[in-house]
Amino acid sequence: MAKVTIDGHTIEVPDGTTILQAARMLVDKNPEVDAKIAPPTMCYYSKLKTSGGYCRTCIVKVTKGSEKDPRPMPKPVASCRTNVMDGMEVVNITSPELLEARKGVVEFLLINHPLDCPICDQAGECHLQDLGYEHGLAKTRYDFSRRTFAQIDIGPYIKLHMTRCIMCFRCIKVADQITNNRFQGMLFRGDASEISTYIEKAIDNDFSGNVIDVCPVGALTDRTWRFKSRVWFTKPMDAHRNCTKCSGKVAIWMKGNEVLRVTSRKDQWGEAIDWICNDCRFEKKDAKDWVIEKPSHISRHSVISQNHYENLAQLKLDIGKQQKQIASKK
Amino acid sequence: MGKKLLIHNDKVPGIATLEVYRQHGGYASVEKALKTMTPPEVLEEVKKSGLRGRGGAGFPTGMKWSFLARPEGVERYLVCNADESEPGTFKDRYLMEVIPHLLIEGMITSSYALGAKTSYIYIRGEYFYVARILEKALDEAYAAGLLGKNILGSDFSHDCYVQVGGGAYICGEETALLESLEGKRGNPRIKPPFPAIAGVWGCPTVVNNVETIATVCPIIMMGGDEYAKIGIGRSTGTKLISASGHINKPGVYEIELGLPVEEFIYSEEYCGGIINGRKLKAVVAGGSSVPILPAELILKNDKGEPRLMSYESLSEGGFATGTMLGSGGFIVYDETTSIVKNLYTFARFYHHESCGQCSPCREGTGWMEKILHRIVEGHGKPSDIDLLWDIQRKIEGNTICPLGDAAAWPVASAIRHFRAEFEEYINHPEKIKDVKHYYSVHQLAGA
Known part of the structure; x- marks a missing residue:
């Protein structure tokens, strides 16, 4: 086990964990920790071996190497491909220089992007x-x-x-x-x-x-979805079907009763939970093909979450509370 | 006359053949090592010699060899990096072309020390004719029993292969070289694991420069302690320097480390002074990627002491006032040179050679080239200099392999030392456009 401190939060993780995984564990386990201490990733994908290391957006600064060798690392490291050491201290969002360096990487990624x-x-x-x-x-x-x-x-x-x-x-x-x-x-x-x-x-x-x-x-x-609709006008729903090739657990994106597209379900880091097969993804575009479970969870930061209510009962309670507050202020 | 250990026989006719090479003491180190020494003893001699990697980074070779993982039942490999692609560097080509057997001798001796049954010489595609010379030399060595099974009657067997690359600068980076050697696209690997743990075919591998491996021969013959006496401080031994640019006698010179830079440029034995008696303007001391230094800083360091040709002396003052010995590609510029134009050439090279894996280098090198092109063509903007500085700062140290650094350092140093010249290009584009040579531009810049 190795003890690592990221932006002042300490966590103990198994040996061989990368800094990025440790940061994600930290966020998963402690709801009070700011989710931003997990560095952003563009190329790393936890479910794909040897991914990561290319885009450099997940860079962090190692201010203390380990208990044995406390020297700081001279340059920012790619957190997705660097393993933690016992006693390592890492800064991410608390270091202005690092955020500046990350800004540089984002700029490089965008200079040849069409922004269309x-x-x-x-x-x-x-x-x-x-x-x-x-x-x-x-x-x-x-x-x-x-x-x-x-x-x-x-x-x-x-x-x-x-x-x-x-x-x-x-x-x-x-x-x-x-x-x-x-x-x-x-x-x-x-x-x-x-x-x-x-x-x-x-x-x-x-x-x-x-x-x-x-x-x-x-x-x-x-290609079966191109130009059909903006993604924020559709409602993502968790659904499943019996599929012989894959788990059949998907998210379907609906507009009215129409299924516009089918994707895999995403976890909070934007990564697919299960890989799905092409049959489920491209061929089953009828609501009758699917057993709909519930609205998919969409993070509040996303534009898709507008008008997307995952729990109507809770929403009604919240609105009621707000109205009471407003009434009491008056 | 400085001491020569590697290319003292280079003018002997027929030295490329095994017969003549052996008459001049060739393959003595193989005989000495195989017959009288154990592999750890050979390694110990190399460690004692203080030999540092001649490819550019200057990492101690003995230490590199001792890091090699030696798990039971796993093959180990020695790979010779003959992908000499740093602009301004051509020492390895000369060595392999003229005395190919010296490299093969070094390969056998080094492989014996490392316990490698197989070694590869990865040579760049542009050196195809040199690869033929090496193959011919290998055939001769095999025929003479110096390679193959039970070399010279000992129980050490070794095979050496020449592999020609496709001619990519990036394949000179050791992990990209290994990828290319394995038949894949030459993209640098993400480290760790280092080649000493998992190199070619996933086995422990040592990757060394041609000159480093060749130097093992004299070290074994004279002993590590004796070798360490040559040179200065931690820069032991001799070094091949490929001198080019505005000098009277360009070529490959073997120097004893510690030679004053001034003597190297102006003495008749070496470069023979600046061509046409012009004034020295700047020097790139170790291949295009190391920082360029103006005349006053290359001859004397910031404390006013004379600068020497050694790893330490050249890097004295950090990158603010120093540079690096690098691979020994010594490019000299006289007063007629336009540093901006020269930098544009370098930037174009790095843009062309970036492998495209990691974003800062892939996008940044192209961006820098475009800005420099604009400046050179007389369309520069006053903000371009600061923009260039900012881009190089964001590339440096933020890439998978050192190509990003190599692309950033020349830009940084040119702006640091020759900012006035950039400003001249940007503020007076009308003066650039009409001149064929940069001499007059340069005089206008007053640098």
Whole structure:
């Protein structure tokens, strides 16, 4: 076991835990701890092995290496790939220099991003939007043309909009680790590099749709859902069906009685809880296919949570309380 | 005349052949090591010699070797980094081209010390003809029983292979090199684990520069203590320096570490002074990625003491007034050089060679290149200098591999020492546009 202190909060974690996991555990276990001490991630995905280390948004400063070797680490480290040591002290949101460095990373991620949020299907549930809102500058300092790519259809269900990609490599890891074979990979080098399927070969696999869920931006989108609706006009509902291929536990996004799209359920870090198969994701677009459980939990910070009431009874109580307060003030 | 240990025989005709090489004492270190020493003794000699990695970082080789994990039943590997791609550096090419057997001799001796049954020489794609020379030398060594099973009758067997890369700068970074060697895309790995624990094929691996491995031969022959007497302080031994730029005699020179920089530039034995008797303006002392220093700081450090060619002396003063010995790519600029234009060339190189894995380097190198291009073309804005400074600050130290640092340092040092020149480019674009050579621009800048 190793004892690690992050922004003044101490937690004991098993050896081999990364700083990022320790920070998330800290937030999970102590509701009073500010959730922001868990660094933001764009490329790390806890369910994908060897993910992380590329985007550098999760950098933290190690002010004390360990009990044995208390020297601070000279440079910011990627918390998703750095293991904790006993006695380690880490600063994240309490260090202004670090926040400045993270601002730099966010700026780098955004300089070649098209910022076409108004026409992007991911808008509203985009991690880059959240990140930019939290850590970005209000105005760009980049005044050159941004790189663009042609859009590619990867098979009948998935659209690759490479212009929006931030090179997190998650989709490559999904293809490597969840599906049987991978057709997409990284081509070229440096800022000309792109994720592509060589000779535009279709991704044909039962679980290939999961690349859409892991994509932090709108680079990989569901062709059966593109341009149907803004995500915040739909109601996410937890639902399930008997599926022979996957767990069948999904979130369906409804408008009225229509199922507009199906995705995996997300945990509080925005990661898929269960991988779902393409049948569930793309083929079952009828409310009759699904047993609806309850409204999905949507964090209050998200735009999707507007008009989305997960517990109507509680909401009525809350409104009643508020009205009483207002009445008593008068 | 300085001491020469590596390339003292370089002018001997036919030294590239095994026969002539052996007549001049070749493969003596293999014989000495295999017949009279145990592997730990060889390692001990290398440790005592104080030899430091010649590829750029200057990490003590003996220490690197002793970090190699030695689990039972797992193969260990030695990989020679011959992907010499740092602009301004060409010492390894000279060594391999002229005396290929010296490298092979070093490979056998080092592998014996490390207990490696297989070693690889990863050579850059542009050196294809050098790879042929090495392959020919390997064939000769195999035929003479210096490689293969039971070398020289001992129970040590060793195989050495030459692998040609595809010509990417990034494959000179050791983990990217290993990826490329394994047949994958040459992307740096995220460390830890370090190659000493999990290197090529997931086995413990030592990656060393060509010159480092070659230097093992004289160390074994003369003994580690004797070798440590050469040089100055913790910079022991001799170093190959590839001198280029505005000097009378560009080429590869072997120097004893501790030679004054002034002597190296102006003496007839080495560079022979600045071409056409012009004035020295600046020097990049160790390959394009190390900070550039103006004449007054490269000849003397900030305390006014003469600067020496050694790891410590060159880095004295930190990056504010110092630089690094790096790989020994010594580029000299005379007074006619435009530092801005030169920096643009470097920035273009790093932009082209960034692998694209981590965002600061992938996006930042391209951004810096675009800004510098704008400045060089006479469309710079006054805020560009500070913007460049800010970008390099946010790249440095925040990337997976040192390419980010390598891209950031030249920008930082050029702005630090030659800010006036950038301002001249930005404030007087009309003066840049009409001139063919940068001489007049430079005179206007008054630097």
